[in-house]
Amino acid sequence: MLSNELSNIELLKEIAELLNEETEMEKMLQGALQKLLDGTLFETGWIFFIDEKGKQQLIAHENLPNALKQDDCIHLQKDSCWCVSRFQKGELKKASNIIECKRIVNARKMSNEDSGGITHHATVPLQSGQESFGLLNVATPNTIRFSDGELALLESVAFQIGSAIKRILLTRQEQQVALVQERNRLARDLHDSVNQLLFSVTLTARGGIEMTEQPDIKDTFKEIQYLTQEALTEMRALIWQLRPKGLESGIIEGLKGYGDILGLTMTVKVKGVVNLPAIIEETLFRIAQEALNNIRKHSGVLIAELYLTVTSTDVLLVVKDEGCGFHMKEPNKLRSIGLQSMKDRASFVGGTVDWVTGCEKGTEILVRLPY
Structure with a gap:
């Protein structure tokens, strides 16, 4: 028992290190899922993101049997299922054994491919605080129920993944704020420097037109005024793109x-x-x-x-x-x-x-x- 506990601690440590190092969402989830399967008796797994409108995205999967991989994992993403339904209702709070998965049953019925002995799976929500992101599902051939210890380990891994997802989302928000701030700064600089210079050239060209009676010089100033006005319009459009008013x-x-x-x-x-x-x-x-x-x-x-x-x-x-x-x-x-x-x-x-x-x-x- 002690040896198994030490093994689980080492696994959690390895997964935590991977989650802390990765900054790209899908690569992080795929790597964590692979480490989970490599370090346990779970043999296949998949992760769904589910938004507040109930829209599902199969974002990572590992070692799926052919019946579940068929047609870009279509059988894992169509029709209703118990775990997704419970998740959407806010009733799935911990790792649970699924008695019968409708999607796996349909895949076995509708596919000519091998299901690899997968009939049941366990599920656990991916959460951080009160915020829920989706589901982690795992399965093992010819296994209809996982032990309390296995479910507890699954919950620990899900907690780590949920915290890592939140970290990446917060980082993206910070990057977005920084991007907006940089756009605003650049827009201000363009408005205060280049935009004002172009406006000054336009006024100068207009004055030149009025000050000369020579047709060639007057036409030259008109051309300068036209080109500068076009450049001014382009500059204003660029500033608008950087910092759109309205x-x-x-x-x-x-x-x-x-x-x-x-x-x-x-x-x-x-x-x-x-x-x-x-x-x-x-x-x-x-x-x-x-x-x-x-x-x-x-x-x-x-x-x-x-x-x-x-x-x-x-x-x-x-x-x-x-x-x-x-x-x-x-x-x-x-x-x-x-x-x-x-x-x-x-x-x-x-x-x-x-x-x-x-x-x-x-x-x-x-x-x-x-x-």
Whole structure:
């Protein structure tokens, strides 16, 4: 018994060291799960994140039998199950044996693959204080019940993982605050220096136009004034991107304000209640900004249409213009850094960006982000 206790202490120490070292969420969870399985009689495991709306994300798994791995672990993620239901109701507080898992039963029935003797599993919530993040499930072939000691160990590991998850989330929040502060500082610097210089050049060029009667010199000053005014508009748009005024009133007002800065006439139609997580709102806003920039710079028109639809699981945005459009000779090669930036931003939060366009046929940017 003493030897087993010492073994468990060593395992918890190894897992704690890994959790303290890792800063990337999925890598951390995968590593902790692997160490748990390597140091115990548990042979397979998987971790769900479950948000406040009940949306599940299978974020890590290790050593799953083929029946459970089939089609990107689809059988582990569809239909209801006891542990998820209890978790969502706030009734799952400690490690528990699952008498019968509906998802495992369905996987064994519907899959021709080997289930590896997995029929039951144990489950434990991942928590930190009063905050719950998801579930850690483990299983062993031909095992229908785990001992109190095994469940106690599972709870200890889950407590460590929950604390590590909270640490990473807090670190991300701090990084986000630091990023916003740096954007604000840069926006202030640009406004106080470059923006003011450009404005001064505009006034100087205007004065030059009025002071000379020579056509060539007057035309030169007019060209300087035009180019400086364009640069001033670009600078104001850049400052807006760094520190968008109006976004505190919602993404729609923020985008309308940005459209005004660019000199665009915008039609905006909204369907559904716009109440989005901060990271989704920020991503959507930045993608829409890039789309509006492209309209002003490349479309040949100054009219844009925005359609925003919010469902229970996704937010859909369409940014449309009736301009010149463009033709992509190589479908897999993006036309600009701007388009690649849109795709990268959407991909970071699990979303997609597509477009429909053609020469003289206008352009539609189609954005879908889950939340």
